Structure formats: C-alpha cells, structure tokens
Amino acid sequence: MSTATSKFTTNLTRAIATGTALVALAAGLSACSSGSSASTNAADTSTTGGSGTTVAVGALSNGAATEVDLKVDQVDSIRSEVPAAVLGRGQLVIGLGLLPSGAPPLGYIGSDQKTLTGSEADLGRLVAAVFGLKPVLDNATWDNLFVGIDSGKTDAGFSNITDTEQRKTKYDFASYREDNLGFEVLKSSSWNFDGNYENLAGKTVAVGSGTNQEKILLQWQTQLKGEGKTLTVKYFPDQNTTYLALSSGKIDAYFTPNPSIAYHITQTANTPSPTRSAGKYSGAGTTLQGLIAATTKKGSGLAKPIADAINYLIKNGQYTKWLAAWGLSNEAVTTSEVNPPGLPLTNS
Numbered sequence: 001m002s003t004a005t006s007k008f009t010t011n012l013t014r015a016i017a018t019g020t021a022l023v024a025l026a027a028g029l030s031a032c033s034s035g036s037s038a039s040t041n042a043a044d045t046s047t048t049g050g051s052g053t054t055v056a057v058g059a060l061s062n063g064a065a066t067e068v069d070l071k072v073d074q075v076d077s078i079r080s081e082v083p084a085a086v087l088g089r090g091q092l093v094i095g096l097g098l099l100p101s102g103a104p105p106l107g108y109i110g111s112d113q114k115t116l117t118g119s120e121a122d123l124g125r126l127v128a129a130v131f132g133l134k135p136v137l138d139n140a141t142w143d144n145l146f147v148g149i150d151s152g153k154t155d156a157g158f159s160n161i162t163d164t165e166q167r168k169t170k171y172d173f174a175s176y177r178e179d180n181l182g183f184e185v186l187k188s189s190s191w192n193f194d195g196n197y198e199n200l201a202g203k204t205v206a207v208g209s210g211t212n213q214e215k216i217l218l219q220w221q222t223q224l225k226g227e228g229k230t231l232t233v234k235y236f237p238d239q240n241t242t243y244l245a246l247s248s249g250k251i252d253a254y255f256t257p258n259p260s261i262a263y264h265i266t267q268t269a270n271t272p273s274p275t276r277s278a279g280k281y282s283g284a285g286t287t288l289q290g291l292i293a294a295t296t297k298k299g300s301g302l303a304k305p306i307a308d309a310i311n312y313l314i315k316n317g318q319y320t321k322w323l324a325a326w327g328l329s330n331e332a333v334t335t336s337e338v339n340p341p342g343l344p345l346t347n348s
Helices: 007-013 084-088 119-131 142-151 214-224 239-247 257-268 303-316 319-325
Strands: 037-040 048-051 054-055 068-072 089-098 132-140 170-179 180-186 204-207 232-234 255-257 276-280 293-295
Touching: 048 276, 054 119, 054 232, 068 142, 068 319, 084 089, 084 214, 084 319, 089 142, 119 132, 119 293, 132 142, 142 170, 142 293, 180 214, 180 239, 180 257, 204 214, 204 239, 204 257, 214 232, 214 255, 257 276, 276 293, 293 303, 303 319
Parallel strands: 089 132, 204 232, 204 255
Antiparallel strands: 037 132, 048 054, 054 068, 170 293, 180 255, 180 276
16 A cells, blocks of 8 residues: 555555555544454355355445355465465465454455455455465454564455555565545536546545645646646545535545545445546556555565466456455456566655
C-alpha cells in the first residue's frame, strides 16, 4: 500500500501509497495495540475433497460480495517449488493486517461473527489450494503483519500491500491487483473522469486530508488554476459526512481508494442515493501503475511459487471470478510478476 502513517486503516484511506505503513480502507482499521494477533483456523471457507479444493469466495460477506464456489486443483509442478519447510507443515500461513475492526471488502469478520472473509483472505485460500496446503489465516494489526513476516511466523501477507522499492529491501513480492484510486459519484451523475484531470474543471471533489489522493488532487488543482480553471477541494471529518455531502449534492465526487468505492457501491445499491465508479487512477501517479502484491520475507523462496499459483488461477478463470465476486474487476492484472517495478523512493 502506501506511505507511512498509521496502521492499516490509515492504510487504505490514505490511498495505499508507500512507506512503512499505509493507510487503510475507509471503513477500516485504525491503529491498534502493537501486540495483537489472532489465527483463524476454525470455520474456514475452504473444503478439500478427492478432486481438489473448493473455496467459497465471498462467503459470509454480508452482502459485500456475490458468493461463488471455486474449485481449485493441486498443481504438483507449482507445489514442488514451495520451500520444504512450508510443505512439511502442511499449511500456508496467510498474514492479514486487519485488526482491530476490518476493512471491507479487503478483509473483515463475516456474518457468523467468527470467520474472516474478504478479497484478500479469499485469494490466500485460492493460492493455498494450488499448493495443496491448508490455509491458516493469521490476523494482526498492520504493524504486526510485517513483524510476523519478518520472524517467519507468517509465510505471506495478503493484505492490500503496495509493491514499493523501499519495501523491496526487506521483502519479495508477487503482484496480483492494480493499486488504484477512484472517483465515486451518484449513479444519477453523467460525469466521468476518463483519466483526464481536465475533466475536473468546475467540479467540487472531496478527499481525505493527508492522503496520497489529496496530494494528487491538489496537484491537479494547481494545474487547472494555471489554466484559469477551478477545482474546489472539500474536506469532511469522516466518511459518513462525506457520503452525506455526496448524496445531497454538496460535492460532485469523492476521490478515494478504489476498493472502498467498490464496497460502498454494494451498500448503496438499494438506497435512494445509489453510487457508481466514475473512473480510476493509479495510486502511483501517471508514470507507473501501482501494484498490490503478496508479500514474503526476502529470500524465503515463496514469491515465485505464489506468482506461479496466481498465474495458474488467471489462466484457469478462478482469478477473474474472484475479482468479480468482490467488485474489483477493474483492478485485474494480466499476469502476476515477481518483484515488478514498485513505487519509487521519491514517492514514498
């Protein structure tokens, strides 16, 4: 994700940019005590039979996802790449930085009040199925997610972590989703961003203070001012007041992380003020498409088999169905790469 500030919540809200700890999803995780961690082994949503594993993607999502059962076969050629120590345990320990409160649609406690659901947990389960391993979800605070990876307690972090050059000094990455910001508007609005900041002329847009998206939006505001055009930037104390401003027409759009928009669209679908996405923009800016990646300890040997597992899922269609279930199809990648170019140090 993004630049250092406070834990996972700040993580996504702040746009998933670069640094020590990113910001989290708007609904999501604020700073928590640095020691919290909880493994969720019971009531998992994966079932293994003689013909492979079935992963119930979107299970217990409380309406945030469209549930779909995806069958995944163990792939011996990929399993053989997994380090012997991991195979010997028979488990893939999947790190999630979701404490204390979760960050839909990325990860949160499901409707049964005990099972971890969310896009990130589900992808971890799918990768474990390709390896023929039992998925064990280790949920922690954002900081302790990385402590777990560093110590070897956690095999891989699947927690909306942005690939950055700074993080590559300690970690290896296997990319699986684009790292995007987006514009949320009322469904009744005809406005679209279309990747062109010029389309913001004359608009009033809300953004979170101190976030990566704020930095980008203010840069566009300066450019438009130089052209004799206006862009009004508004700030609100929380998401509830931001969305109230959107529904009442006080703002034209809300510029925020794309997964947050995907989740909120599902929540407003049957309300008097449904919303939609009006376009996305790379969290890394114009020069680089930011990427979200599975994160492993540098030199652990897990990044390549994870990338190969994701590419297997892409080739065989489970990847596309996983993204669609969680409303994240507009963040699809065509291939998973090991340590692709990440956000540069100058953008940290």
